Every structure is written in C-alpha cells, then in structure tokens.
Amino acid sequence: MSHETSRTIRLHPDDDVVIALQDLPEGTKVADGVTLSGPVNRGHKIALRDIAPGASVLRYGQIIGVATEAIAAGAHVHSHNLGMGDHAQDYAHGSECRPLPAVDEPRTFQGYHRADGRVGTRNYIGILTSVNCSGSVARFIAEAVEKSGLLDAFPNVDGVVPLVHGTGCGMSNANEGYTALFRTLAGYAGHPNFGGILLIGLGCEVMQIPDLIGKARMREDGNFRYMTIQQTGGTRATIDKGLEIVTALADRANAATRAPAPVSELVLGLQCGGSDGYSGITANPALGAASDLLVRHGGTSILAETPEIYGAEHLLTRRAVSPEVGERLIERIRWWEDYTRRNGGEMDNNPSPGNKRGGLTTILEKSLGAVAKGGTAPLTDVLQFGEPVTKPGFHFMDSPGYDPCSVTGQIASGSTLIAFTTGRGSVSGFKPTPGLKLATNTEMFTRMSDDMDINCGDIVSEGVSVEEKGLEIFELLIRVASGTRTKSEELGFGGAEFVPWQIGAVM
Structure with missing residues (x-):
C-alpha cells in the first residue's frame, strides 16, 4: 500500500487505479502525472492508464472487473465503465496455508464459565420462539419483566432477550430450510451468552417443540424450560406462566459470576x-x-x-x-x-x-x-x-x-x-x-x-x-x-x- 499523494492511495504496485482520499475536482493532478478529466468523490477509483474495452482492471493486485468501454487515464472508474466480466479462478487448495506462530504470553478475559465447557461474554435470559405465531407473546413476557422490575433482584443477569422471527411454519419439515432453522434455534438455546432459556411455541407449527428438544440437548446446565400457548391456555395464562419461569431461570443464572478464562x-x-x-x-x-x-x-x-x-x-x-x-x-x-x-x-x-x-x-x-x-x-x-x-x-x-x-x-x-x-x-x-x-x-x-x-x-x-x-x-x-x-x-x-x-x- 502506498500513498501516491496526500489525495490518493495505490493499494498494489500492479494496480490500474488509485483511490481518492478526498473529493477531488476536475484538473487535479494525481499519481504518475495523471490529471483528472472530471470530479471524483472520496473513496472512488481513478484510472492511471488508458484501458481498452474488455481489458481487466486491477485493484489490490487482483481483477475487480473489466472495462465496458474505453477508459482514459485520469477518468473516474465506476459502474458506468466497469463491469463484472467472466468469473474464473485458480483455487490452488492449500497452496498458501501457513500456520501462524503461537503467542509467547497467553491472555485472559473475565467470562461466564458454562456447564458444557464454553465461556460466555454476557449472561442473558433468552425467550426463544419456535414460530412467528409465538413472537408477540414472547415480547409481552419480556415487556412484563421489564415493567415489573423483576430482574432488579438478580444483578448478575444482563437482561431478557425475546428472540422473535418470521418463520417456523408454512414450510417443509424435511428440507435445508427446516434444517437451517433447527440449527439456528438449537445454537441460540445452548449459547454460552445465555444463562437460561425459555422456549415458546404456539403448538401446531411445523417446527414442533418436541422435535427440537428431542433431537438436541438444549442446555447442558438444565436451565431450560419450554411451553406452548395452546397447551398452557392462551395468551394471559402463558404470560403469567412465562413470568414465573423467567424468575426461576434468572435465579439460577444469577449464581454465575465472571471468572478468568483464556x-x-x-x-x-x-x-x-x-x-x-x-x-x-x-x-x-x-x-x-x-x-x-x-x-x-x-x-x-x-x-x-x-x-x-x-x-x-x-x-x-x-x-x-x-x-x-x-x-x-x-x-x-x-x-x-x-x-x-x-x-x-x-x-x-x-x-x-x-x-x-x-x-x-x-x-x-x-x-x-x-x-x-x-x-x-x-x-x-x-x-x-x-x-x-x-x-x-x-x-x-x-x-x-x-x-x-x-x-x-x-x-x-x-x-x-x-x-x-x-x-x-x-x-x-x-x-x-x-x-x-x-x-x-x-x-x-x-x-x-x-x-x-x-x-x-x-x-x-x-x-x-x-x-x-x-x-x-x-x-x-x-x-x-x-x-x-x-x-x-x-x-x-x-x-x-x-x-x-x-x-x-x-x-
């Protein structure tokens, strides 16, 4: 990386362009004696040489596209004259794989040590939803927790996070979309930045809670609860039950304190x-x-x-x-x-x-x-x-x-x-x-x-x-x-x- 002037920068010796470091007016002299043929805004590219139509254009010493028309030295290079071109690469697997040297002095941070051996950086209670249909109730519970001041008794808990999304039903239960959602919900449920999880479903969705908890151990520490709105008795009953569960989860999560970890x-x-x-x-x-x-x-x-x-x-x-x-x-x-x-x-x-x-x-x-x-x-x-x-x-x-x-x-x-x-x-x-x-x-x-x-x-x-x-x-x-x-x-x-x-x- 070299500064050609205080106004532009060239990122690689082979590059066909320099980058403007400030808004530059027409007539500005930049690298290699090139003069701007028009104004160029900060962060934009300037041609260092005449570039023929169809020729590759280099930045970082790598191809960033091809000229879609003739580009004169000093011209602004952007979407009006630069396009994608063919995409073909030499992948050369592993040819530049070089291990980095280990550090001489290991460092530590203050984190939350979890039962599965991982270490968290935060200590939240999560209200996870299996389907969009349970999203509002999850938010109602989180809002009720905040209004009640329930967490004031648990100073080591960072807060309650309702995790609401737009899917979980209206989908196949045997394709890559279902599998990706399953991995996502399981990953959040067991995440070390959570001290406890409440999982809420509606009850009739494709992403069934019994499937979730049956195929994956949600949390090694056991600080995990679940329910469905239909089975619990509707919105108000679920909110009341949710507040009771969050209190119990928070009580257990509050026992966690930060301790040194590598x-x-x-x-x-x-x-x-x-x-x-x-x-x-x-x-x-x-x-x-x-x-x-x-x-x-x-x-x-x-x-x-x-x-x-x-x-x-x-x-x-x-x-x-x-x-x-x-x-x-x-x-x-x-x-x-x-x-x-x-x-x-x-x-x-x-x-x-x-x-x-x-x-x-x-x-x-x-x-x-x-x-x-x-x-x-x-x-x-x-x-x-x-x-x-x-x-x-x-x-x-x-x-x-x-x-x-x-x-x-x-x-x-x-x-x-x-x-x-x-x-x-x-x-x-x-x-x-x-x-x-x-x-x-x-x-x-x-x-x-x-x-x-x-x-x-x-x-x-x-x-x-x-x-x-x-x-x-x-x-x-x-x-x-x-x-x-x-x-x-x-x-x-x-x-x-x-x-x-x-x-x-x-x-």
Missing part, C-alpha cells in the same frame, strides 16, 4: 456492512489483523457472507488446511450460483446502492476488501449456516450477505463477540452477543460517534499502521468480553436483529 475461549464473528471504498484499505484489514491475533492465542474467528466473498474465494481456498476444506467452500459457491439463478437473481446483485455511492463497483471489488477481515490464518473449516464450531482457528460460515441474517448464523455457530466494519454507517446490535462497530473513515466516525466504537480512518488520515489498529481492536475485544459495554449495547440495539435464514418455499 482468550482461546473467545469466538469472534467477522462482519461488514454499509461498505465503502475505504473498507478494504482500513477497517477490514485491521480487523483481519485482530482476527490473526485471536487465532494466535488459540481462539476462533468466523468469516461469513458467501455472496460477498464471490470473486475472492480463491484467496481463502489457497489458505485451506486440506483440499476437502477448500472444496467445501467451492461447493457453497456453486450452490449460490444455482440459488441466485433459480430465483431470478445474480451474484453481482451486490454491491448495494450505498456501497456504490461509497465507491465500490462490482462484487469482485467488494469481495476482495471483505475477505481482508479474515486476516492471513489458515482456513480451518467451512460451516453450514448456524453449524456449531467444534475446533479453534479461522472458519468460514455459509450465509447470505444480509447482515442481520448472517450474524444470526454466526451467533448460532457460537460467536460470543461480533466485530462489524462499516463505511456508510450501519446501526445494529446482536443480543446476546456484543458487537463492536469499526468505522472505515474518520468523517463518518465523527458524524456517527454515538454508534461507532473504533475509528480505523486514521490508518489513512494519520498514518496509523494496520497492525497497530489490529492490536487496538484486539484489546477492546478483550475488554468487551470482560463486560465493557459497546456503543450498540448502550443504545439498546439487539431486539430486531434475530433473522434466521429462510430457504425454500413458503407454503
């Missing part, structure tokens, strides 16, 4: 949303450095959002610990190509309008920046949506690029922390898991300081190194794991971001 027990979900042209320069590689630090401590990180690594998946397969792991990732890529085709979409349906306003043009360009969140560690495993993590290291989990849905899968897989990079300014939270917001640029960090936890824009504006910023993120992750509240937690986010992935027909 950082190797942490599981970090890596996310980005509202990306811009700075995402692949600042916050994403800095988060990648933090992820590598966690893996070096024996911990676990999970990258996700399969449509948002499309075009950069070869960078992950080359880090796979085995050909089988690499092939599992490519199998998910092929599944997505078929899935989007069948549903009248396309893999280049991303970037979003906001991403494009921020300077990102094709999914290849966005993906190359998004993969940077995964650092350089070997790819240990590829998981289905919500599939439990069973080994330490860097993982990839299959999911949509829709952030609340993707994070829901990461939490179901076991993430006890979320780190979320954003350039446009995403706002969200993910109870029961605390989420850090990492700003890619100083301007947005300043404008939305109530929502952002760390400014990564100083990598460009102040010359802070990616490694220094990665260490700053890592240290804050340890503090948050030990109880420090994030900006999203202070604002009360997390009540609307439980979004299981709906796959298949709604009937």
Whole structure:
C-alpha cells in the first residue's frame, strides 16, 4: 500500500487505479502525472492508464472487473465503465496455508464459565420462539419483566432477550430450510451468552417443540424450560406462566459470576456492512489483523457472507488446511450460483446502492476488501449456516450477505463477540452477543460517534499502521468480553436483529 499523494492511495504496485482520499475536482493532478478529466468523490477509483474495452482492471493486485468501454487515464472508474466480466479462478487448495506462530504470553478475559465447557461474554435470559405465531407473546413476557422490575433482584443477569422471527411454519419439515432453522434455534438455546432459556411455541407449527428438544440437548446446565400457548391456555395464562419461569431461570443464572478464562475461549464473528471504498484499505484489514491475533492465542474467528466473498474465494481456498476444506467452500459457491439463478437473481446483485455511492463497483471489488477481515490464518473449516464450531482457528460460515441474517448464523455457530466494519454507517446490535462497530473513515466516525466504537480512518488520515489498529481492536475485544459495554449495547440495539435464514418455499 502506498500513498501516491496526500489525495490518493495505490493499494498494489500492479494496480490500474488509485483511490481518492478526498473529493477531488476536475484538473487535479494525481499519481504518475495523471490529471483528472472530471470530479471524483472520496473513496472512488481513478484510472492511471488508458484501458481498452474488455481489458481487466486491477485493484489490490487482483481483477475487480473489466472495462465496458474505453477508459482514459485520469477518468473516474465506476459502474458506468466497469463491469463484472467472466468469473474464473485458480483455487490452488492449500497452496498458501501457513500456520501462524503461537503467542509467547497467553491472555485472559473475565467470562461466564458454562456447564458444557464454553465461556460466555454476557449472561442473558433468552425467550426463544419456535414460530412467528409465538413472537408477540414472547415480547409481552419480556415487556412484563421489564415493567415489573423483576430482574432488579438478580444483578448478575444482563437482561431478557425475546428472540422473535418470521418463520417456523408454512414450510417443509424435511428440507435445508427446516434444517437451517433447527440449527439456528438449537445454537441460540445452548449459547454460552445465555444463562437460561425459555422456549415458546404456539403448538401446531411445523417446527414442533418436541422435535427440537428431542433431537438436541438444549442446555447442558438444565436451565431450560419450554411451553406452548395452546397447551398452557392462551395468551394471559402463558404470560403469567412465562413470568414465573423467567424468575426461576434468572435465579439460577444469577449464581454465575465472571471468572478468568483464556482468550482461546473467545469466538469472534467477522462482519461488514454499509461498505465503502475505504473498507478494504482500513477497517477490514485491521480487523483481519485482530482476527490473526485471536487465532494466535488459540481462539476462533468466523468469516461469513458467501455472496460477498464471490470473486475472492480463491484467496481463502489457497489458505485451506486440506483440499476437502477448500472444496467445501467451492461447493457453497456453486450452490449460490444455482440459488441466485433459480430465483431470478445474480451474484453481482451486490454491491448495494450505498456501497456504490461509497465507491465500490462490482462484487469482485467488494469481495476482495471483505475477505481482508479474515486476516492471513489458515482456513480451518467451512460451516453450514448456524453449524456449531467444534475446533479453534479461522472458519468460514455459509450465509447470505444480509447482515442481520448472517450474524444470526454466526451467533448460532457460537460467536460470543461480533466485530462489524462499516463505511456508510450501519446501526445494529446482536443480543446476546456484543458487537463492536469499526468505522472505515474518520468523517463518518465523527458524524456517527454515538454508534461507532473504533475509528480505523486514521490508518489513512494519520498514518496509523494496520497492525497497530489490529492490536487496538484486539484489546477492546478483550475488554468487551470482560463486560465493557459497546456503543450498540448502550443504545439498546439487539431486539430486531434475530433473522434466521429462510430457504425454500413458503407454503
């Protein structure tokens, strides 16, 4: 990465473009004696040479698309003259798999030790729903708990979280959509950030509670209860019974206290949303450095959002610990190509309008920046949506690029922390898991300081190194794991971001 001037940055010596670091007017002189032929906004690309129609365009030293028309040196390069092109990669499974060195001095955090051996970073009571039809009653119970002040007697309990969603019925009980929902509900029920769980159903839904509790042990500590509205006697009776159960769950959960645990027990979900042209320069590689630090401590990180690594998946397969792991990732890529085709979409349906306003043009360009969140560690495993993590290291989990849905899968897989990079300014939270917001640029960090936890824009504006910023993120992750509240937690986010992935027909 090199700064050509204080106004632009070139990310790789082979690149055909530089990135504007500020809004630049027509006539501005940039790298290699090139003069802008028109105005270019901050985060957008400028051609360094004449590019012929059909020629590949490089950023990060990688192809981000092909010119759809002749592009002159000094021109703005964006969706009007840059397209996707053919997608073909050399996957070279495992060819660049290099284990990271272990740390010399192990670190600890203050966490909640659970009966199954995992360690939580929070201590919530969850009200989990098997179907949308029980969602309102779950919220009624949570509201009644809050109004009554019931939890005042249990200072070690962080709160009650109603987990309400839009599915659970009108679906097959024998397809991948049902299986994904089952994994999600089971993953939340046993999550170490919950000290207790109440599962509520209506009674007649496809996702039957007896099936859930019969096929999976919901919690090793036994602090789990369930009921259906139909069997309990309707809304009022269920609310009354729910308050009684939550009180009992909270009494047991309150006995848990924070105690030292090795950082190797942490599981970090890596996310980005509202990306811009700075995402692949600042916050994403800095988060990648933090992820590598966690893996070096024996911990676990999970990258996700399969449509948002499309075009950069070869960078992950080359880090796979085995050909089988690499092939599992490519199998998910092929599944997505078929899935989007069948549903009248396309893999280049991303970037979003906001991403494009921020300077990102094709999914290849966005993906190359998004993969940077995964650092350089070997790819240990590829998981289905919500599939439990069973080994330490860097993982990839299959999911949509829709952030609340993707994070829901990461939490179901076991993430006890979320780190979320954003350039446009995403706002969200993910109870029961605390989420850090990492700003890619100083301007947005300043404008939305109530929502952002760390400014990564100083990598460009102040010359802070990616490694220094990665260490700053890592240290804050340890503090948050030990109880420090994030900006999203202070604002009360997390009540609307439980979004299981709906796959298949709604009937």
